[in-house]
Amino acid sequence: MNTASRAILLVALLFGVTGIAVSARQAGPAAGAAENPPMAEDVFKNVLVLKGIPVDEFLDTMGMFAAATAKDCTGCHSPQILDGRPEAFAIATPMIQKARFMIGMMNAINRNYFGGQKRVSCATCHSNTSAPENVPNLAIQYGNPLENPDSMEFVVATGSNPSQIEQVFAKYLDALGGAQRLAGVTSFTATGTYAGWDTGLSQVPVDIYARAPEQLTTVAHRTEGDSVWAYDGRNGWQVTVNAAVPFTVPLTSGNLAGARLDAMVALAPTSIRQAFSKWEISKGVLDDDRPVQILRGANEGQPPVNFYFDNSGLLVRLLRWNVTAVGPVATQYDYSDYREVGGVRRPFRWVRRSTANEVTVVLKEIRPNVAIDAARFAKPTTTRLIR
Template structure:
């Protein structure tokens, strides 16, 4: 996929901080649940994708971008890169996209009971045009390595595989044990963050987490602070570094579920109840040539979440979750490494978040456990003022 610092698709942006601590319930009260902004009220000339929240609308744009390996201005006017109002201008590619969305919807309605069985990706496969002729190079060439994210249970679960409880118990023990984890109720971390919203340059980041499910990340980018917060009920992100015509985006749907999961996994003694319908028994799976135990759960939104634990160490090395959009499902992958001891608990100091709209990397340099954190740290962020002299 093509990425530039001008990309403004942010629907699949998640709170990119997923840390692994444990604790007891927070004393602060969550703010009242906030109604998400609707795309019809924010954007102009929306004709097909109506009735979506801004968050869901942008996630749908991300699905199109990933399916065709295109960025925003490949479909929209080139002028939209610097003037958000130009996104409303019709272009031939944009008009074709509308027809294709309706075509796919019709195919699914006529043949699959309306289920999203056929999507943009079914034919495009990350190309800007579907291929009609088989590729002999692909047929007889070396097949690509298997994607561990796509591993599934076909037929009966693999016999002899550990149960979900066994995998989780080993994980808790690998982190330092339930008793040690229970001593940690909050933390403040500092480090660096880099992603498309920073122009792939490193920027300072601060992370605040409080048990059982509150999490805030503040990235100090050149344009101003970029803030992502989940207060235990509602999630927000400021639009600093993007061209979205609203100062603070309210997370909705699968992205809100993702923010909730990120916050809860900061305190892994509660991992067994973060999701439902746990499954194990997947075929042998490897990440970076190391065998992993795969455990799959189901979110409240009825989407799967896969957790990958190093078979030898027991530590979590990858999480993959999915967000439904109006035309398909977006994956988000989080990879964890560089576990270090913090007050007797192992935490990943390096993690990479990959989604349909980009990739970000966080490297922590320090973590201070059990600091008092006021509820204001997890309140709705104020719109960040754009710094003078920045684009």
């Protein structure tokens, strides 16, 4: 299925829900209180295999399924999900049975042949097709070798040394306006547009709130209600107008670390260097032939994060992963249109890609150093609209 028809199906699916809206009002535990995230089987009705994993990871797993097998949600789930009833996701189908069977097969391969490491994922065999090839492709064998700058495998640049890593950071902070000016901005609000599969690719208003050291909230005002992503400096949540998950989802593991990183990139790029205990450097070329220097930050026990800097020293791509029960899935940001606001350069446009959505955010205005109510960064709640 091509991207356009897949987008249309997803849009149809997501637009099926008009009865749910969300607001960023404070609710639940006080900001900063550690939360126990609900497990998939606590909130969904018919989870037989993927038990004991948090809801955000469960959704990333569905993203892996869809991306690896080139199916959209209706490729496995009953078409009744298009009516916007969350219960319809629990309806058993032959394809769901097949997918459950595949999870068992994959786990057995990893257990028996890879010492229990999650080396083989759905993507290993499927590679974006529902029917994996078992014949080598001569066109690929004799075509130009494909270099993938976004691979999770990282090839450290030969002859690289730690001082090069420091140089990339220094150039980045200089290109943004310098550490001193960056420190002078402790908050901002921004307005612009948001367009993704969830909006039928049409632009809707977006509001962004950022406060030092690392709080960030994004509110996309969809016609059906608001979708909110919030990070309060310790906990993160997302609540989107979505048939499958009409409730607030706490972020965990790679998604939570990612939310913190989003806040740092937005407001505190000076703290990125210290956020990782290990750094490596590599080189690559983006699809548009732009050469980049790639820094990889890693912390023990967490998936790594790649930062791509172009010749001007600016951050043009950020790539991070969340590890799921069936293999890692990526989230990628492509930043562009850097403009100066209050002495500091910031991206006015970015594309965020994950297995769940492709979103383009274009800012119209950034207002630095404005007071922002703490409740903006607190746990967002869902409210059902009366139709």
